[in-house]
Amino acid sequence: MAKKGAVYVLDEPTTGLHLADVDTLLGLLDRLVDAGNTVIVIEHHQAVMAHADWVIDLGPGAGHDGGRVVFEGPPAELIEADTLTGRHLRDYVGADR
Template identity: 45%
Template sequence: MRYSRKFEGIVNNLQRRYKQTNSEGAREDIEKYMSKVICPDCNGFRLQKESLQVKISNKNIIDLTFINISELYKWFKKIVGAKSKLNKTELLIGERLINEITSRLEFLLGIGLKYLSLSRASGTLSGGEAQRIRLATQIGSGLTGVIYVCDEPSIGLHAADDRMLINTLKKLRDLGNTVLIVEHDEAVIRSADYIIDMGPGAGESGGKIIAKGTLKNIIKSSKSITGAYLSHKKIIIIAKTEI
C-alpha cells in the first residue's frame, strides 16, 4: 500500500525536528547542518528597532545591560535622585519599577558581584557566581521554610567580600529557612550556627562525622583536625618565594 504526501523540504524537516526533540544528541546531530548568523536588524539583541529607540538619559535597555552592576546601580539611583531629569509624571510612572530594580541590584552587590554586567551569559559564570546569583534571587522572592543546599558558594569570591556572602546567607536564615553549606572557607565556617566536621580524610578515606556542634565544640574536639586549625593549635606554613 502506498501513501503520498507533500514533501516538506529538508530545511523545514530539520527545523521541525530540532524544535520537537527532547534529545540533546539529536539536537547536536541537526546542529551540524546549522550555522549561527547575527541578525542584521537587531545585531543579536533580540529586540525590535522601535524598542531600542526608547531611551532614558540617552541610554536604551541594551546600553544598560553592558554596564557593570555597580555602575548600573548608581545610574538608577541618579535618575530618580535630586538631580533627576525626569518630570513628575515620568517619576510617578517609573519610581516603583526603579525601586524594584535597585532592590535586586542591591542583592547582587551584597554578594560581591559588582563587576558583572547583565549582558553576561549565564553559561560563562563560575559555579560560585551562579550559586550566589540564585541566592540573591531567593532572598528577593521572600520564601520561607525552604532548605537550601549550597556547594562552596565562596568559590571565586575575593576574601575581602566574604562578609557580604555571609550576610546574604544569614538573611536567608532569618527569613525562616535552613541553609546547608559544604564549605572550606574559614570565615564561612566560623559564622555557621552548627558545624559538622567530616573526615578523617578525603574521598574513600572520609565520610565519617568527626565532630559536630557550635564553633566552640569543634575547637574543643581533640579528634577534629579542622578544630585544631581553627584554634590555631596547628598552622599552615607557606614557604616564601622570591619575585
C-alpha cells in the first residue's frame, strides 16, 4: 500500500473501530499522503472530517434529499458553513460561530 503516487479510496474505514484505532488509522493515512499518495475517504466520522485537508459535503439531506454538493473546502471553513455536516462538525470540535 505504500507505492508513491497511488490513489486510495476508502469507504467508511472507521466502521467498527475503537476510538484509539481511529487515531491509528489517521496516522496511517497521514503517512500515505506524506509519501506522495492521494487518499480519498468517504466517511461520517467527525474525527476523520476534522483531520482532512479537504471535505466535500453532499446533501442537503440523506437518500432522495441528497446528492448535491453543498460545501467543498477545508474543515475550518466547513464549521462555518450552514450545512448539517458543518453544524455537527462545529459541535464536535467545540467551535463557536
